[in-house]
Amino acid sequence: MSRRLGIDRPLVIVVALLTLFGVLTVYSAGQTDVKTLAAGAWVRQIVWVAVGIVAAAVTFRTSMRILEWAAPGLYWFANGLLILTLIIGTGAGSAASSKSWIAIGGFRIGQPVEIAKLATILVLARYLSSLRDPPQSLRDLTKPCLIVGLPFLLVMAQPDLGSALVFVGVLFAMLFWAGTKPSLLLYLASPGISLLLAADTQWWGLWMVALFFLLVAWRPFVIEAVLIYVVNSAMGVLAIVVWHKLKGYQQKRLTTFLNPDADAGHFGYQIYQSKVAVGSGGWFGNGWLHGPQKRLAFLPEQHTDFIFSVVGEELGFAGVVLALSFFFALFAVLLRIARRATDPFGSLIVFGILGLLFTHVFENVGMTVNLMPITGIPLPFFSYGGSFYVACSMAIGLVLRVAWDSRLSGYADVSQ
């Protein structure tokens, strides 16, 4: 109560720490024996941090009610940009063949998907906070799914599998926070599970049996139960078709995820080199700036997608745990703010942002040690890149606003 008029300091501190950690790592990533584009990235990243602070200040100053009012407009604007991207978009970096950037006169001005992520969170929060009761059936989930489905499909079309995955993460996080029953979430996830398990007939068969008993036990509407079962069966069959529809490099990414050492020279190169870099870090690493794998350019995309491998190689397990602790602290703070928010719209926004950041962190950090397949999405506050850093800053600005609003109302001190 004493800092009633102040901003949420733990959040500012943890974000500042993450940003500092990130910039130092971007700097280190640029220190290679043969100079690359990454050499000067840390300077540009500092500029982006400054831009991010301004952006965060702007979102912090924006009232929740204005946001709620503007959300649908933002949403359609973002989707419009995504469609525009499909038409005139360009690729960049490791994903040069995809269309994910908007460029004017050859100058890339940003990735619309970052705006789309935030806009989708806002619209979803607006819809879910307007509900009197949590979604009870699949029918109740139709609208949230449509809200997320549009940008999801547009991003998939770029194609940008990683970002598409983030939308799914956001959807599930916000449905969960809005009180959707776990069983319903499982029904929603079941087609995806079928798709994954379809690779192995036996596992898929087991899953279908398990799903049958779950449906019997949880008793959804009969028509929905039948629908779920039909869709799952269809997915098992479709998986084969989808597999053949995937481009060669997409198939390779999935197969190398299962067995990265088998193809260390080509498609497994990134994950192999990343694991070697991380693994050779040991307890305390080779020392900041002194990672040989990074220095000798064995590590791919060392300042963007695989920046966490630099942390692993140079700072070792200790550095990894430190970085993960910062992220965990960030999520703990976000969870607290979401929990204590006086406004359901704000609370859902905060939890949506938590889901967004968590998906990014888990996927990005996980892929450096082959826990997750390589999808090429950046690590919040670490990876070099303007659009994403600014988007994250705007998200943090929103969270600070929610926290600030909650404190003013005097509702915040609900103890645990």
Added chain:
Amino acid sequence: MSTMTSFRLRDRTTAARWILATAFLLLSGTFFRTQVLDYERYRLRAESNRLRPVPLVAPRGAILDRNGLIIADNVPGWAVKLFAISKDSLRAALHRLGELVALDSATVKDVMRRFGDAPYEPALVLGNASTEVIARLEEHRLSFPGLVIQTEPRRVYPAGKAVGHVVGYVGEVSEDDLDKDRYPGAKSGTLVGREGLELQYDHTLRGIEGVRYIEVNARGRMVREEVSSPSLSPISGEAIKTTLDLPLQIFIDSLWSDSLPRTRGAMVALTPEGEILALYSAPGFDPNDFIGGIVPAKWNALISDEAKPLLNRAIKGSYPPASPFKLAIATMALRRGLINFDSRMAEPCRGGLQYGNRFFGCWKKQGHGYLNLTGAIANSCDVYFYQLGLKLGLTAILQDGALLGFRDKAGVDLRGEQAPIFPASVAYYNKRYGARGWSNAVTLNLAIGQGEDAQTLISMVKFYQALAGEGKVAAPHLVRPTKEGAARDLGLTQSQLEGLRAAMVQVVASGTAAASGGRELKMAGKTGTAQNSTGANHGWFIGFAPYDHPKIIVGSIMESLGGHGGAYVAPWVARVIRRYLQETDPSLRKANIRLVVPEDSAPQSVELPADSTGAVP
């Protein structure tokens, strides 16, 4: 609003905490496994990623003659190697390198093979590059990121062609060698001895390869010499001191190249102790041609030459021993006490001997008349030895031949010695010709060194070394005797030995003519003319001097001499003996050599079977 009320959020918060905690534990656990538990594995992988071992060639041990003169040594040479990250990048680098240095397709193929064998090591491109090539490459260093230029010890044989057969040569170990582990400790790219002493004493000479590490980046570009990681200095091979007399070896070579340029044959010089002073085979090759990989054209010329310049005739050539074998027959008869030096045979020599329905001629159509053993040796009378052979009997000849070592390799310490052919028992003849397919006539052939008998020059010289010495057969050797060539005794008394030597003096000195330079040299010896089933006769001469106290035994075989025989060979041997002895007695330098030696031949040629072991009980 009810969906977001505080009490309902409590459960979700708890659940969210659990999910977050689980996710972070999972991440931390995976990192723990990778970074702590599997640390060693990944550290090794990281090092093999960036540290490339560059083998440091160990200098091969020198090969010295008996007085410390250098037969083989090392000089600094240049080796050009390439690091590459893939076959394609190596091929591209070689393509660019080909614009600066001539690289033929065979070399490129070899480089690709070496890279395939050891992709983390720099692949050898040029093993023996000239200074100009190195200068040109250094100029373009920047365009070859993986280029390694090393000074490496390069083998050199100052005497060149003169020592080719005895010293052998070195070459890169082949995949087949590695598969069969013919060179323990060698790995792909190691230079190993291929023939002669280099092969026989390869393990001693080779030394142990060292290694240093070079740090490379992901493109295979060298970044720096790694100082922190341990580098091993190579351990040079041990020098070997041989029994060879290099000036004598060179003398034989110059003699042969100047006066006998087209003659194929071999010459071996021994001390009475069995130390090899010289071992020469013609035609020969220059071992220096093999340094850094032989030029394919040269190699093809060597292997396609029908004179077989790579064949060491001194140890690998089998010839009918001919008349020099008569001393073996005499030895058998003497040790069995069948005859003494005055014994005559029943029939005088009338130019031949009727045996059964066949007439066995003597080389001298006019005949020798009655001869005692000394005279028979001096004149190489075939008829005398036909009868002596019959007196001994086939079984005794075969038994004693084996005892005297004519069934065994001489046991010289050189790889690839040809085993002699000499029947173990009469079963051999039964097997070869059928029980009724042969007659006792084979005894007559054996008695004059023809028939089912093929010996190498080295094994015949070995026998004469025993005659020249104290009747003890010692293993001829270049460095040290082998087990195979273990000493054995001829079983002759001192007076018998002296008698045989006296007879051999007469071969050279009196024989059919008087006044011989051999007298001044006090040389003894035995000529021979071996009938060659595939062409003109081969000439033999094995001699030693001084006859009463021999210091050197020299034997020589010359192939396909046409009209000539052993008498043609003897003067060359005599000159070699004189050359050696004049070192101890300078007065011999002026000695005028005039040898008059008998021509002799064998009655008929017999084709030799390749295998004599089938009948061994």
